[in-house]
Amino acid sequence: MRHRRNLAPVSSAEPFRARRILVIGTLDTKGGEVGFLKEQIERRGHRTVVMDIGILGQLALPADISRQEVVRASGMSLQEALDAGDRQRAVNIVIEGARRKAEELNAAGKLDGIIALGGGTALFMGTAVMQALPIGVPKLVLSSMVSGDVNRFVGGKDITLMQSVADIVGLNPVTRDILARAAGAICGMVEVEVGDALAPVETSGRTSLLIAVTAFGITTPCSRYAAQELEEKGMKVREGGDALTSWDI
Incomplete structure (x- = not known):
């Protein structure tokens, strides 16, 4: 591990x-x-x-x-x-x-x-x-x-x-x-101890889901809209570009 x-x-x-x-x-x-x-x-x-x-x-x-x-x-x-x-x-x-x-x-x-x-x-x-x-x-x-x-x-x-x-x-x-x-x-x-940015967070006594959202240039407005919708449903969103696909989540 x-x-x-x-x-x-x-x-x-x-x-x-x-x-x-x-x-x-x-x-x-x-x-x-x-x-x-x-x-x-x-x-x-x-x-x-x-x-x-x-x-x-x-x-x-x-x-x-x-x-x-x-x-x-x-x-x-x-x-x-x-x-x-x-x-x-x-x-x-x-x-x-x-x-x-x-x-x-x-x-x-x-x-x-x-x-x-x-x-x-x-x-x-x-x-x-x-x-x-x-x-x-x-x-x-x-x-x-x-x-x-x-x-x-x-x-x-x-x-x-x-x-x-x-x-x-x-x-x-x-x-x-x-x-x-x-x-x-x-x-x-x-x-500097910034913590684990990928760790799930506690929301109202339960652990929220972590959703990865990728975007590139002209798709950013769409990804931002999707991220906001997910966050309103209590989920945690991580946004990024090509590098996000290689993250060890």
């Missing part, structure tokens, strides 16, 4: 609670940058779980979830793919293992948010991992490749994309600033 976030809104009087944030990156090429992001998150009082989704080079930063663990979780052989020179298959193996590890953390209630950083690899692999997580788990990708058509990466999930402006290659005043702001963004996201 997938872990759902707390239904109660956070009160300003409630004590601070450290959240667990999954940080994913290629530690052979982005170890220093991942390390800086990890440090920035932890300075804000939260815990990090670093997962390595690299394939080849030597690690520049120790991982909490190593690439070996990630590959084992996939149930496939990375070495066979590498020996055959099939890099795309190797990448897919790592993605599958990373998705399963993220799902395990979420199912155990040990995941409050996830962030990935890098270039095209972070966008492709990071969002693929995030697609395995339910709506409501904060998801942030910091990448230099998010200014184009990103529909295939985001799909129907609540994935937030942040433009890094500069390539995330080494630490300098620009990358330090953007990494620190990305850390602040994911920390702010996990600190």
Whole structure:
């Protein structure tokens, strides 16, 4: 069963609670940058779980979830793919293992948010991992490749994309600033408990039905009319576009 976030809104009087944030990156090429992001998150009082989704080079930063663990979780052989020179298959193996590890953390209630950083690899692999997580788990990708058509990466999930402006290659005043702001963004996201927007509500002592209504452009007036009619009958309505069809309700 997938872990759902707390239904109660956070009160300003409630004590601070450290959240667990999954940080994913290629530690052979982005170890220093991942390390800086990890440090920035932890300075804000939260815990990090670093997962390595690299394939080849030597690690520049120790991982909490190593690439070996990630590959084992996939149930496939990375070495066979590498020996055959099939890099795309190797990448897919790592993605599958990373998705399963993220799902395990979420199912155990040990995941409050996830962030990935890098270039095209972070966008492709990071969002693929995030697609395995339910709506409501904060998801942030910091990448230099998010200014184009990103529909295939985001799909129907609540994935937030942040433009890094500069390539995330080494630490300098620009990358330090953007990494620190990305850390602040994911920390702010996990600190907010907005509740489960899909949970049925109690109406006059009974649980109301939840109806999903999709709309597109010129059909919006019709869908709004239908939604109002349903709400008057005591039902709860969630309206959306194409992304609504992929919701895990």
